[in-house]
Amino acid sequence: MRYEVQGDLFELQDVFDNGQCFRWNRNEDGSYNGVFHNISLNVKKSEGKIIFEGIAKLNQKEFESEIVKYFDLERDYESYRDKLSIVDDNLKVATEFGKGLRLLNQDLFETIISYITSANNNIPRIKGIIHKMCEKYGKELEDGTHAFPTIEELSKAEVEDLRALGLGFRDKYIYKTTRYIKENPTFLPSLYNMDTEKCRKALESLEGVGPKVADCILLFSDLKRMDVFPIDVWVRRVMNELYFHTEEVKLSKKEIRNMAELKFGELQGLAQQYLFYWRREKE
DNA sequence: GTCCAGGATCGGA
DNA sequence: TCCGATCATGGA
Numbered sequence A: 001m002r003y004e005v006q007g008d009l010f011e012l013q014d015v016f017d018n019g020q021c022f023r024w025n026r027n028e029d030g031s032y033n034g035v036f037h038n039i040s041l042n043v044k045k046s047e048g049k050i051i052f053e054g055i056a057k058l059n060q061k062e063f064e065s066e067i068v069k070y071f072d073l074e075r076d077y078e079s080y081r082d083k084l085s086i087v088d089d090n091l092k093v094a095t096e097f098g099k100g101l102r103l104l105n106q107d108l109f110e111t112i113i114s115y116i117t118s119a120n121n122n123i124p125r126i127k128g129i130i131h132k133m134c135e136k137y138g139k140e141l142e143d144g145t146h147a148f149p150t151i152e153e154l155s156k157a158e159v160e161d162l163r164a165l166g167l168g169f170r171d172k173y174i175y176k177t178t179r180y181i182k183e184n185p186t187f188l189p190s191l192y193n194m195d196t197e198k199c200r201k202a203l204e205s206l207e208g209v210g211p212k213v214a215d216c217i218l219l220f221s222d223l224k225r226m227d228v229f230p231i232d233v234w235v236r237r238v239m240n241e242l243y244f245h246t247e248e249v250k251l252s253k254k255e256i257r258n259m260a261e262l263k264f265g266e267l268q269g270l271a272q273q274y275l276f277y278w279r280r281e282k283e
Numbered sequence B: 001g002t003c004c005a006g007g008a009t010c011g012g013a
Numbered sequence C: 001t002c003c004g005a006t007c008a009t010g011g012a
Helices: A012-016 A060-070 A077-085 A089-097 A108-117 A123-137 A159-183 A187-191 A196-204 A211-220 A233-244 A253-282
Strands: A002-006 A032-036 A039-046 A049-055
Touching (some): A089 A253, A108 A123, A108 A211, A123 A159, A187 A196, A196 A211, A211 A253
16 A cells, blocks of 8 residues: 655654654665554655555555544644744754654554653663564564554563563553553543543553653644643753753752743643754754 | 663652 | 652663
8 A cells, every 4th residue: 555745744754763653663775664553654755755655454545544644744833843943042943953853643552551661761672672562462464563462462461471571660560551441441532532631640540650651642642732741851951951051950840841831832742852852863 | 880761659758 | 749769671
């Protein structure tokens, strides 16, 4: 299956390597391969087009609408960049750097498990663990890749099985959270109808989900809330450098959040991602 | 050997 | 409400 869109809708590297996703890998020819929703996809740029080629048990129309949704193609990121770039010179630089960035609408369960895995961990290792998790528990697709495990599939894993993937102390969190979601089938669907505050609290009731992970789930899944501000070491670092000019250990999350609200308002989640990506690539 | 990574949880002040 | 200790793992 194949689908083409205009080439200026996004840049591959800015989308896949900004830290929001863990299942996309760059090939030698500069294209990327990844899997979402039982779709195994290759994405490349050629002659001013973005070309999606993949394997999926869908008709053409469904295939296209899955891509439009996942890559958030209906949102106008150019207008977002315009709004943020006039905030100050910092955002002008960061949005220019990450010009081709988009926030994916990733599967909610996958995003929850992935970001529980991310706690006190680094991105290459997170990717490795999730890869192994998919290989072991996810359904194999026609081309030999694996889908992310469903709730049912992952709930078959025992704690020690999860530990064997390299999850460390996060094994219990994933075990308990998966079982809770399995035993409460209305939990995930109900999140879509909540305002952001309620939704965050509901997510934080899950084992292994604290404030930072909850914000990432809200921002990077198909819940897609922009009015959140995930704070990790990099965001703390960049916010300190740009807006506080003080010892970063002294800054409370409250202070950073208040500053983000003040500066970026309802687009603070997106602003956070431009800043994170810019600061991290600069290192 | 130490330090670090898209932190959360727990117990105690 | 807010601290500090603790929690696995692997790469630098």
